[in-house]
Amino acid sequence: MSKLRFNITMSLDGFVAGPNQSEQDPLGVGGEELHRWAFPLAAFREAHGDEGGEVNESTPVIEGMIENVGAAIMGRNMFGGGPGPWGENPWNGWWGDDPPFHNPVFVLTHHAREPLTLNDTTFHFVTEGIESALEQAKEAAGGKDVSLGGGASAGQQYLAAGLLDELEISVVPLLLGAGVRLFDNLGGATVELEQIRAIEAPGVTHLKYRLLR
Amino acid sequence: MSKLRFNITMSLDGFVAGPNQSEQDPLGVGGEELHRWAFPLAAFREAHGDEGGEVNESTPVIEGMIENVGAAIMGRNMFGGGPGPWGENPWNGWWGDDPPFHNPVFVLTHHAREPLTLNDTTFHFVTEGIESALEQAKEAAGGKDVSLGGGASAGQQYLAAGLLDELEISVVPLLLGAGVRLFDNLGGATVELEQIRAIEAPGVTHLKYRLLR
Numbered sequence: 001m002s003k004l005r006f007n008i009t010m011s012l013d014g015f016v017a018g019p020n021q022s023e024q025d026p027l028g029v030g031g032e033e034l035h036r037w038a039f040p041l042a043a044f045r046e047a048h049g050d051e052g053g054e055v056n057e058s059t060p061v062i063e064g065m066i067e068n069v070g071a072a073i074m075g076r077n078m079f080g081g082g083p084g085p086w087g088e089n090p091w092n093g094w095w096g097d098d099p100p101f102h103n104p105v106f107v108l109t110h111h112a113r114e115p116l117t118l119n120d121t122t123f124h125f126v127t128e129g130i131e132s133a134l135e136q137a138k139e140a141a142g143g144k145d146v147s148l149g150g151g152a153s154a155g156q157q158y159l160a161a162g163l164l165d166e167l168e169i170s171v172v173p174l175l176l177g178a179g180v181r182l183f184d185n186l187g188g189a190t191v192e193l194e195q196i197r198a199i200e201a202p203g204v205t206h207l208k209y210r211l212l213r
Numbered sequence: 214m215s216k217l218r219f220n221i222t223m224s225l226d227g228f229v230a231g232p233n234q235s236e237q238d239p240l241g242v243g244g245e246e247l248h249r250w251a252f253p254l255a256a257f258r259e260a261h262g263d264e265g266g267e268v269n270e271s272t273p274v275i276e277g278m279i280e281n282v283g284a285a286i287m288g289r290n291m292f293g294g295g296p297g298p299w300g301e302n303p304w305n306g307w308w309g310d311d312p313p314f315h316n317p318v319f320v321l322t323h324h325a326r327e328p329l330t331l332n333d334t335t336f337h338f339v340t341e342g343i344e345s346a347l348e349q350a351k352e353a354a355g356g357k358d359v360s361l362g363g364g365a366s367a368g369q370q371y372l373a374a375g376l377l378d379e380l381e382i383s384v385v386p387l388l389l390g391a392g393v394r395l396f397d398n399l400g401g402a403t404v405e406l407e408q409i410r411a412i413e414a415p416g417v418t419h420l421k422y423r424l425l426r
Binding site: 012013171173174175181183186191193194195197198199200202203204205209 | 225226227382384386387388390394395396399401404406407408410411412413415416417418420422
């Protein structure tokens with residue numbers, strides 16, 4: 001069955017972005033540090049159109065993140081482009097002419113917009129809420145899984161609604177002290193987790209959980 | 214060199230005790246769940262004077278927690294016994310006649326008291342603060358390491374003061390949603406961590422970090 005899977009990197013003290021997020025600094029102060037474990041990896045560089053890089057214990061984890069994925073969902077902040085509406089020269093995402101998704105992407109937003117196709121990625125803008133986005137993404141995935149790309153707010157909404165099937169958290173040895181907590185705004189929802197596996201890698205540990213219903 | 218080492222179990226959302234802690238319920242609501250991974254283990258049962266139990270990937274971790282340890286430090290709440298001065302029938306700890314420490318234990322408190330010896334564990338009550346307790350414990354450890362037994366408040370004080378050498382966090386697949394956060398009250402202290410290792414075990418992952426100075 002098609003699963004909804006969410007991967008995100010979290011500091012040891014629970015933050016997925018630093019404080020003072022802005023359009024210019026979407027990861028907040030210190031937030032870039034969260035992803036330092038991924039930047040040198042060949043698997044990460046290749047996904048972003050770059051060559052070279054390292055292979056280590058994180059490699060199969062990064063490869064696994066896109067394995068059997070047929071569609072993606074992301075929050076409005078992750079797609080970027082200001083508080084909108086979209087206007088005459090609409091923002092086309094952070095990723096240039098060849099976004100690294102290669103699958104249909106469903107962007108949660110309050111502002112309707114025609115689909116946007118860049119190379120082999122089409123962004124669909126969903127104004128009907130998270131359940132509708134999930135339905136559309138599962139339909140588009142054709143039996144494969146749906147990857148929830150973040151950010152924290154989208155993750156929290158799916159978690160609180162009980163719609164997430166798998167949660168993979170890459171825990172980095174960093175204390176941000178402030179910022180956006182992954183496990184916030186859950187509105188008292190009961191979330192039961194089962195640990196699937198943990199992988200130790202340089203500068204990060206990848207924890208994977210199944211959500212129990 | 215003698216190290217100060219801190220082991221504690223934390224929920225995936227960062228709590229080391231649930232909400233509404235009290236004398237009757239020192240781990241707070243739901244806090245007992247944090248330690249469910251340890252209870253069935255032979256290594257845990259043996260340390261608490263019980264027989265039988267399981268062996269799994271957590272076993273060497275539990276054994277490692279007491280390896281090369283020559284003294285312990287704990288906060289006043291972990292020793293227990295109410296807020297008071299000690300009085301005429303003073304509290305002698307949670308552990309009965311044979312506490313599982315088998316080493317000198319230094320209890321942080323604001324209330325002076327003569328040392329208390331129960332079998333091969335002597336509790337010393339330190340009123341001069343965390344640095345004095347650490348000095349005394351290192352002296353008593355005779356070159357071995359000092360184990361910081363908790364709770365969260367004692368751990369935070371040593372972390373904020375830059376006196377901790379190793380931090381081992383057993384992360385359990387549990388969202389408590391509220392309670393006592395491990396990484397709180399650090400007063401903006403800069404804490405730099407290096408990941409030493411991660412061990413996957415049933416229902417828990419043991420993350421070990423070195424504190425960088």
